[in-house]
Amino acid sequence: MPCHNQSLNNVTTGQEHNLTKHVRFAASSNSSSVPVAPSSEAVDDVNKQRLNGNCPNGGGLGPDVLNLGPQLKLLPLNSQILELQTIIRDKTTSRGDFVFCADRLIRLVVEEGLNQLPYSECTVTTPTGHMYEGVQFERGNCGVSIMRSGEAMEQGLRDCCRSIRIGKILIQSDEETQEAKVYYAKFPPDINRRKVLLMYPILSTGNTVIEAVQVLIEHGLQPKHIILLSLFSTPHGAKAILQEFPEITLLTTELHPVAPTHFGQKYFGTE
Secondary structure, X not given: OOOOOXXXXXXXXXXXXXXOOOXXXXXXXXXXXXXXOOOHHHHHHHHHHHHHOOOHHHOOOOOOXXXXXXXXXXXXXXXXXXXXXXXXXXXXXXXXXXXXXXXXXXXXXXXXXXXXXXXXXXXXXXXXXXXXXXXXXXXXXEEEXXXXXXXXXXXXXXXXXXXXXXXXXXXXXXXXXXXXXXXXXXXXXOHHHOEEEEEOOEEOOOHHHHHHHHHHHHOOOOHHHEEXXXXXXOHHHHHHHHHHOOOOEEEEOEEOOOOOOOXXXXXXXXX
């Protein structure tokens, strides 16, 4: 199972799986170039093209528009995802409907996040005695939520992985300097040997995530072993994170210059 609680033994060996991933991503024409955030008009235009299936890369966002590199991965846009995004952004949505739709969108992101974890081929025997060739996930994965809004994604991860361990980071902005500061951090003791699903639903400036990743690095984790799961991201936030840590995998459903920053308050009922 991808959520197995045993330490991952081959994370540091550089072994990579080569099975096809179905998530679409924004590819860069020059992987060494500095990411450039697109304009709001370009993002809106490409989102419409994504929905209509007329985008480059068979539904992904093309290099001419995003240029944020292959580490930025977006769920293929369809009417279901767009409706969930619409309900979450609608100010007239009741809290019950908001939480219901947010949980559905979270589940979709978590499922795709699990799809980014390493796995290997295996063969099993079916009850009828036939041999079946499939895959099995490597062991040693964990989740880390950035409090408080990141905690909204924990249940979605546990619904997919019942025994997965989840760490927490509390980061708040200083009232005077507006700089992000770490107030609390607790991780599995062997986190430096694990693949980490870092959960934070709304990426606005990216400062909070950058600080959280820095804490994980201080605990011995390599950025390439971090998969950042978010629901909504601004182009500026995605650019800031990937420019600071180009090896991170960033998975989201939408890039839009206006992020639904009310998410945490409405989800937890603290409006």
